[in-house]
Amino acid sequence: MASIVFYLAAAVALVSGAVAVSHRNPVVNVLSLVITFFCVAVNYALLGAEFLAAAQILIYAGAILVLFLFVVMLLNAPEVKAAGDARPFQRAAGLLVACVLAAGLVLLVLAPRFPVPGVGAAGDAKTIGRLLVGPHLFAFELITVVLLTAMVGALVLVKRKH
Amino acid sequence: MWAELAVTAGKLVAIAATILTSVAVMEWVERRGAAFIQDRLGPNRVGPLGLFQPIVDAVKLLFKEDVTPEAANKWLYYLAPMISVFVALVTFIVIPFGAGDDVTVLGVPLRGLVVAPDLNVGVLYLLALSSLGVFGIVLGGWSSNNKYSLLGGLRSSAQLISYELSMTLAVLGVLMATGSLRLTDVVAYQGAHLWNFMPQAIGCLVFVTAAFAETNRLPFDLPEAENELVAGYHVEYSSMKFAAFLMSEYMNMVTASALIVTLFFGGWTFPGMGAFTGWPLFLLSLASFAVKIAFFLWLFVWVRWSLPRFRYDQLMRLGWKGLLPLAVLNLVWVSVAMVMKWI
Amino acid sequence: MPVPISHFVVLAGLLFAIGAGGVLLRRSGISILLGIELMLNAANLALIAFGRQHAQPDAQVFVFFVMAIAASEVAVGLALLVAIFRRIQSIDVDRLNILRW
Numbered sequence: 001m002a003s004i005v006f007y008l009a010a011a012v013a014l015v016s017g018a019v020a021v022s023h024r025n026p027v028v029n030v031l032s033l034v035i036t037f038f039c040v041a042v043n044y045a046l047l048g049a050e051f052l053a054a055a056q057i058l059i060y061a062g063a064i065l066v067l068f069l070f071v072v073m074l075l076n077a078p079e080v081k082a083a084g085d086a087r088p089f090q091r092a093a094g095l096l097v098a099c100v101l102a103a104g105l106v107l108l109v110l111a112p113r114f115p116v117p118g119v120g121a122a123g124d125a126k127t128i129g130r131l132l133v134g135p136h137l138f139a140f141e142l143i144t145v146v147l148l149t150a151m152v153g154a155l156v157l158v159k160r161k162h
Numbered sequence: 163m164w165a166e167l168a169v170t171a172g173k174l175v176a177i178a179a180t181i182l183t184s185v186a187v188m189e190w191v192e193r194r195g196a197a198f199i200q201d202r203l204g205p206n207r208v209g210p211l212g213l214f215q216p217i218v219d220a221v222k223l224l225f226k227e228d229v230t231p232e233a234a235n236k237w238l239y240y241l242a243p244m245i246s247v248f249v250a251l252v253t254f255i256v257i258p259f260g261a262g263d264d265v266t267v268l269g270v271p272l273r274g275l276v277v278a279p280d281l282n283v284g285v286l287y288l289l290a291l292s293s294l295g296v297f298g299i300v301l302g303g304w305s306s307n308n309k310y311s312l313l314g315g316l317r318s319s320a321q322l323i324s325y326e327l328s329m330t331l332a333v334l335g336v337l338m339a340t341g342s343l344r345l346t347d348v349v350a351y352q353g354a355h356l357w358n359f360m361p362q363a364i365g366c367l368v369f370v371t372a373a374f375a376e377t378n379r380l381p382f383d384l385p386e387a388e389n390e391l392v393a394g395y396h397v398e399y400s401s402m403k404f405a406a407f408l409m410s411e412y413m414n415m416v417t418a419s420a421l422i423v424t425l426f427f428g429g430w431t432f433p434g435m436g437a438f439t440g441w442p443l444f445l446l447s448l449a450s451f452a453v454k455i456a457f458f459l460w461l462f463v464w465v466r467w468s469l470p471r472f473r474y475d476q477l478m479r480l481g482w483k484g485l486l487p488l489a490v491l492n493l494v495w496v497s498v499a500m501v502m503k504w505i
Numbered sequence: 506m507p508v509p510i511s512h513f514v515v516l517a518g519l520l521f522a523i524g525a526g527g528v529l530l531r532r533s534g535i536s537i538l539l540g541i542e543l544m545l546n547a548a549n550l551a552l553i554a555f556g557r558q559h560a561q562p563d564a565q566v567f568v569f570f571v572m573a574i575a576a577s578e579v580a581v582g583l584a585l586l587v588a589i590f591r592r593i594q595s596i597d598v599d600r601l602n603i604l605r606w
Contacts, residue, residue, distance in 0.1 A: 006508045010516045017520055017543055021527025026535050027238065027304065033539055034297070036520075040546050043513060047557045049565050051343075054286035056549075059572050062293025064542065064579050066300070066323060071583045072535060073304050073316065075590050091530060098526030105518025109511050121562040124282045125343050131566045143573045150577030154584035160591075 006046055013039035026072045030065055037061045049123035169270040173277050177254050185412040186216040188459060195463040220405065228401040231307055238305035243399065243406035246298030250413035253291050256284040257420050258346050260430050261447040265440060272444070276346060284345040285337060288421065289330055292376060295414070296322050299378075302407070303395035315395040317474060318378060324481040325375035325382075331489035332369040335362050335496040336425050339505050349429030357428040361505050365492040366426045368485050373418040375481065378411065380466040384474050419458035427454055513554035521547035534586045534596040538579065545575045 016035040023029050037060045044053040121127065132140050190205075190213060197204025205212035230239060255277035265272045281287060296319045303315015336358050337343060340351045352358055359366040375382040396407045423429060430447035438446060472480065499505040520543060527540030549568045556564020590596055 003508050006512065010512075013516065014519060014523070017523045020543065021523060021531065021536065021540050026533065027235075027301075029536060029539055031238075031297075031301075033542065036543065037546065040520075040550055043516070043550055044553055046508070047513065047553050049553050049557075049568075050282050051286065052553065052565050052568055054283045054290050055569070055572065057290040058286065058293055059576060060542070060546070062290060062296070063323065064576055066293075066296050066319060067579060067583060068535065068539070069297075069300055070316065070319070071587060073300070073312065075535075075587065075596060094526060094529035097529060098522050101525055102519055102522035105522065106515055109514045109518060121556065121560045121565075123562070123565060125286075127562045128565055128569065131562060132569070136563075136566050139570060143570055146577055147573060150580050154580040157581070157584035157588050 002046060005042065009039040009042040009046075013043075027069070030068050030072060033068075034061050034065050037065070047123075048121070051123055051125045051128055165268040165270050169267055169272070170277060172267075173272075173275055174255075176275065177259075177277070178251065181251065181254065181413060181416060182409075184416055184459075185409050186220070188412045188415065188463075189216040189219065191459065192463050192466075195460070196467045199464070199467045223401060223405040226401040228403070229398075231398050233307045234398065235305040235307070238301050240403070242298050242302035242305060243403045243410065244298075245301065246295060246410035247406050247413070249291050249295040249298065250410045250417060253288055253417050254420070256281055256287055256345050257424055258349050258429055259448060259451055260445075261435070261443045265444045273346075275448075281344065283343045285333060285343045285348070288345075289326070289333070292329075293323070293326055295376075298410070299395055302399070306395070306398035308398050311395050311397055314397075317384065318395060321375060321378075321382065321384075321474075321477060321481070324478060325372040325485070328368050328481065328485035328489045329372035329376060331486070331493060332365040332372065333425060335365040335489075335492045338493070338496050338500065345424055345429075349424060349431060352428040353431040353435070355505070357426065357431075359426040361499065362426070362492060362496060364488055364495065366422075368489045368492060369426065370422060371485060372481075373422060374462070374465065375477070377414040377418050377462075379415065379462055381469040381472045382477055384471060384477060415459060415462050416455070419455045419462070422458055423451065423454040510554050510558045514551050517547045517551035517554065519547075520544075520550070532597050532599055534582075534589070534598050537598065538582050538586070541582075542575065542579065545571060 013036050016032040016039070019032040020029050020036060023032070037056060041053040041056040041061075044050075044056060193215065194204045194212065205215040208214045208218050230236070257276070259275040260272075278284075299322070300315045300319040303311045303313075303318070306312075336348060339358065339362070340348045342348070348358075374380075396404055399407060430451040432446065432450040435443060435447065496505065524540045524543030524547060527543065528537050531537055531540065549571055552564045552568050552571070556562065556567075586596055589601065593600055
């Protein structure tokens with residue numbers, strides 16, 4: 001049962017990921033990325049990280065992609081022509097790099113060194129919470145500073161000078 | 163295993179049927195309630211007290227001509243109301259409707275009619291789904307290829323994501339007191355202690371206000387206002403798709419009421435429930451849950467017809483400068499109370 | 506029979522390659538940012554898969570941090586894009602090849 005869900009989610013994730021980076025309409029790109037993030041959340045749940053699955057939908061699909069959608073709709077830029085019309089060398093090089101990367105990663109991973117997973121660690125909020133305020137407290141505090149900096153930076157960048 | 167599947171299917175059918183019926187009932191309550199508040203009669207021709215009015219309205223909407231704007235993006239135009247309805251319906255699988263680990267049907271415990279009772283992250287799941295509701299609105303606004311729709315859709319999504327923050331912080335206070343993300347645990351905690359609106363009154367107020375904003379109901383309904391924005395993001399929709407948007411709005415109201423009751427008003431618990439067990443407890447708890455939700459649905463209708471609409475900048479100012487500090491204050495209060503062992 | 510961890514990591518690798526292809530092959534700034542997001546998600550998936558294999562919940566904490574960083578980076582990246590659009594009325598990154606306007 002779990003393997004059916006995994007293969008289905010993996011297939012949908014790959015297809016919608018491919019659509020997300022190749023379709024010419026930016027709104028369709030964002031929406032297919034939403035589907036990809038959903039499938040990745042399903043994979044997190046399959047791996048036992050249910051808090052992160054819910055957080056993935058909340059943060060990525062619910063906030064980051066809404067921001068993308070806002071910018072796409074507000075900018076309403078004319079659709080940029082496909083890259084193939086002016087730079088064939090660049091396009092070939094890009095495709096080659098992507099394919100080599102894919103092949104390399106797949107070959108590297110399929111080497112028989114990975115045991116079948118056992119129970120694994122708990123993925124609920126309590127475990128993650130204890131780790132956040134325990135061993136990783138410093139990183140937690142730093143992340144808040146990073147978020148604040150990003151907020152201030154984004155506001156400064158779009159402020160109009162009068 | 164087949165018994166479990168049958169019971170789960172039965173629960174799903176029961177919940178879906180109840181929700182859809184309550185949508186129709188809400189439509190009638192809205193129109194008669196509005197009339198009552200405005201000192202007039204309301205629909206009273208179709209059936210006794212106008213009770214068949216929602217059926218007649220649904221038939222009317224079904225038979226209207228389905229107009230699609232020519233330059234609209236067809237796929238997204240059809241997808242938007244579907245997303246709204248889907249998100250509104252799916253949130254019900256974690257809400258506990260009644261008591262009872264000891265009530266069994268076909269040998270399978272009913273677990274209070276919760277379809278997914280053991281979901282570790284129940285509350286987070288609810289918040290995640292409500293943040294997905296933004297997509298239905300913003301896509302509906304954009305795909306209609308109409309500047310009023312686009313403005314309405316963008317304003318509505320900005321409003322939704324602003325008030326989502328305060329809502330999450332208010333819920334956080336409840337979660338801190340309960341110590342678990344499962345909704346069944348939240349209700350059990352309130353059964354053992356005071357209902358959460360008493361120690362966390364500020365949090366309750368913030369949550370109720372944010373719920374009004376999240377469901378796009380007055381006084382926060384500028385994005386779909388008829389006289390300001392030509393009905394905003396659903397102006398280009400007709401017939402069944404428009405009905406789908408309306409249905410999703412009422413379903414969101416029912417979800418919001420269910421959430422308010424579960425998180426702050428004790429869910430299905432009622433005073434004096436220690437005297438009952440088994441089937442009587444289950445049925446009484448269902449009834450108490452229904453009564454509480456009915457009160458909050460009436461509150462939604464009551465506020466709609468009593469308060470004027472917020473202007474957009476007032477709305478955003480209230481969300482960011484008013485509710486968010488109050489929600490943080492509630493968090494501080496809950497932390498202090500927990501350290502001092504008052505909660 | 507449970508799904509072996511290597512399958513999850515293969516999926517992560519393929520998603521990463523798709524994202525990398527998107528970043529390298531697209532001219533619109535928004536598409537490049539979308540590709541970056543896809544790459545970050547692939548890395549998160551690999552992290553959680555390995556955390557599951559070694560039974561360490563720290564991987565989930567790392568993923569949490571990566572999500573926060575991704576959110577900040579998207580905010581700043583989109584703000585940059587909006588500022589650039591105000592200047593040159595286009596989001597084609599090929600047009601950003603001069604050092605001053």
